[in-house]
Amino acid sequence: MALQERFLHNRWYHSTTQALFAEVCARQPDKPAIIFEDEEIPYRTLGDRVNQLSQGLLGLGVGKGDVVSMLPSPTPEFACLYFATLQVGAIINPLNLLWGVKEFQGVLPRNNPRVIVTVDHCGNRDYIQTLKSSIPDLQVDGERVSSGAVPGLSHLVCMSRQGLRHDGFLDFSELMGRGADWQQDTFDRLIRESRPTDIQFMCQTSGTTGLSKSALWDHRPPLATAHFGAKNLCYQESDAYINMSPFYHNSGLFGLNLNLTLAGSTLHLMEQFRPEQALKIIDRYKVTATFGFDSHWQGLLGAPGFSGYDFTISKAVLAGEPRSYDLVKDMCPEGATINNLYAQTENGPLVSLAEHDCMDYRIRKYTHGRPLAGVEVVIKDLETGGRVVQGQPGEICYRSPFLFRGYYRQEEETxxxxxxxxxxxxxxYGTFDNGYITFLGRLGGVLKTGGENVSTVRVTNLLLEIFQEAFDDAKTIGVPDEYWGSKIVAFVRPRTGYDLGSTRDIREACKGVMAIYEIPQEFLEWNGNWPVTPEGKIDFRKLDEEARSRLGLTD
Incomplete structure (x- = not known):
């Protein structure tokens, strides 16, 4: 069934991920599914590799309801693991490579995986040692392992790009090899027995308010994101997508589901996001689509020789600030489809998305689109919990036909x-005005200053509107202050040829446009790129440290 027919029949709602993937492989076996480091992997080959790995997992005793945790790189091996885990009826659980031992020690006993599949190294981190430190009572008996802290654990598997072997870890290629005698009838039966309401995804929240929670999905949350994302992008089978996100992030899973599960298009992978490498891939293969955070787009634009590449991205999904909309519009060919979104893990993750045919420039730039079909949104007062007047800010709350099914083993938190x-x-924190959501930051990014609630995202957006000619970019944070509660601090990157000027003069220029309590008390100059996390998000912890240092604040 072609993509347009899948749209028409709402296959995302009535099918499982593994069933849709198998259909795509059967319909177009010779089409490139994944291109990685110049290797083209056709759908037939990808499907065979998934079946082979599925058989290997069955040989380890993995079956329905078991958890397979992965510390993945965005490579074909982990794409295969994603689909193979689902195909045998198990639950896929991507874990964040940025975590430290304390996070793993908190999450692994709760999730209780049967198998953990990991890279051995990424950047300068050793994940073999990290896992061993995170499971201090780990016992190794041949290829099997055990742990009192993680009682369900039976195997550790390592995918080493350098071909290294590690004690206590089964090699990924060996696991693949064990599945060489797979039988198609086995997987046809397993796919027939699967249901769209089966819980097969355990996705970690960002952990901004404490230890990461484990959100449970059936098939509808991630497939809804792929379905509505494809519709609003006017996606086609002929499109090609470059993945710039890690596979432990939901935006990486979006790339897998959009292309390999739903559309049957070609997915380009990179082991790590490197702007110049991405530009070469886009130019060479005439890639048409991607998703990116602010830092991805700025990285691409700032790469050496950007103007010399043929930048063919004409369908882009953004998770960023209004400034990013204009930046991406200028980078892409004329008439490109550029959609802002608002997303959360708990809704699989997409909550709202801009519409490609919205003709109002300000709506496209400044809002995060309309809720997906069936998603009901209200804004509630932070103090009373009652609904606010339309257009007023408060906490974004929603009901949804594809909401998560709760936090695993965290009934009270659910x-x-x-x-x-x-x-x-x-x-x-945000608004819902005339049917459009505007995300104004996490409640942790809402400062209480002088008794007023202030969104740091809103302050940044207003500064960039007021000082369009002088400010290249800005970021706003809050630091503790005995008088104000929180003092608003804006880091500003001036445009070439402009001096930042004094805080007093900038504040004076803001009066009458911004509320008095929204105007930052301090403006600090920033030169060069913003600090970012390996996920590609702005590293506000480093900005906070820098502000405290410059302002002479101590903990």
Whole structure:
């Protein structure tokens, strides 16, 4: 069934991920599914590799309801693991490569995986040692392992790009080899037995308010994101997509599902995001689509020789600030489809998305689109919990036909996330005005200054509007202050040829446009790129440290 027919029949709602993937492989066996380091992997070959790995997992005793945790790189091996885990009926659980031992020690006993599949090294981190430190009572008996802390654990598997072997870890290629005698009938039966309401995804929240929670999905949350994302991008089978996100992030899983599960298009992978490498891939293969955070787009634009590449991206999904909309529009060919979004892990993750045919420039730039079909959104007061007047800010709350199914083994946290009306409380600050969501930051990014709630995202957006000619970019944070509670601090990167000027003069220029309590008390000059996390998001912890240092603040 072609993509347009899948749209028409809402196959995302009535099918499983593994069933749709198998259909795509059967329909176009010779088409490139993945291109990685100049290797083209046709759908037939990818499907065979998934079946072979599935058989290997069955040989380890992995079956329905078991958890397979992965510390993945965005490579073909982990794409195969994703589909193979689902195909045998198990639950895929991507874990964040940025975590330290304390995070793994908190999450692994709760998730209780049967198998953990990991890279051995990424950057300068040793994940073999990290896992061993995170499971201090780990016992190794041949290829099997055991742990009192993680009682379900039976195997550790390592995917080493350098071909290294590690004690206590089964080699990924060996696991693949064990599945060489796979039988198609086995997987046809398993796919027939699967249901779209089966829980097969355990996705970690960002952990901004403490230890990461493990959100449970059936097939509808991730497939809804792929379905509505494809529709709003006017996606086609002929499109080609470059993945710039890690596979432990939901945006990386979006690339897998959009291309390999739903559309049957070609997915370009890179082991790590490197702007110049990405530009070469886009130019050589005439890639048409991608998703990116602010830092991805700025990295591409700032790469040496950007203007010399044929930048063919004409379908882009953004998770960033209004400034990013104009930046991406200028980078892409004229008439490109550029859609802002608002997303959360708990809704699989897409909540709202801009519309490609919206003709209002300000709506496209400054809002995060309309809720997906069936998603009900209200804004509730931070103090009273009641609904606010339309257009006023508060906590974004929603009900959805493809909401997560709760936090695994965290019944109380799940219960507290919903109110008596059945709305999920997102922990995000924003507005819902005339049908459009505007995300204004996490509630942790809402400062209480002088008794008023102030969104750091809103302050940044207003500064960039007021000083369009002088400010190249800005980021706003809050630092502790005995008088104000929180003092608003703006880092500003001036445009070439402009001096930042004094804080007093800048504040004076803001008066009458911004509320008095929104105007930053301090403006600090920033030169060069913003600090970013390996995920590609702005590293606000480093900005906070820099502000405290410059302002002479001590903990």
């Amino acid at each position: 219960r507290q996330s919903f109110d008596e009306e059945g709305y999920f409380h997102s922990g995000d």
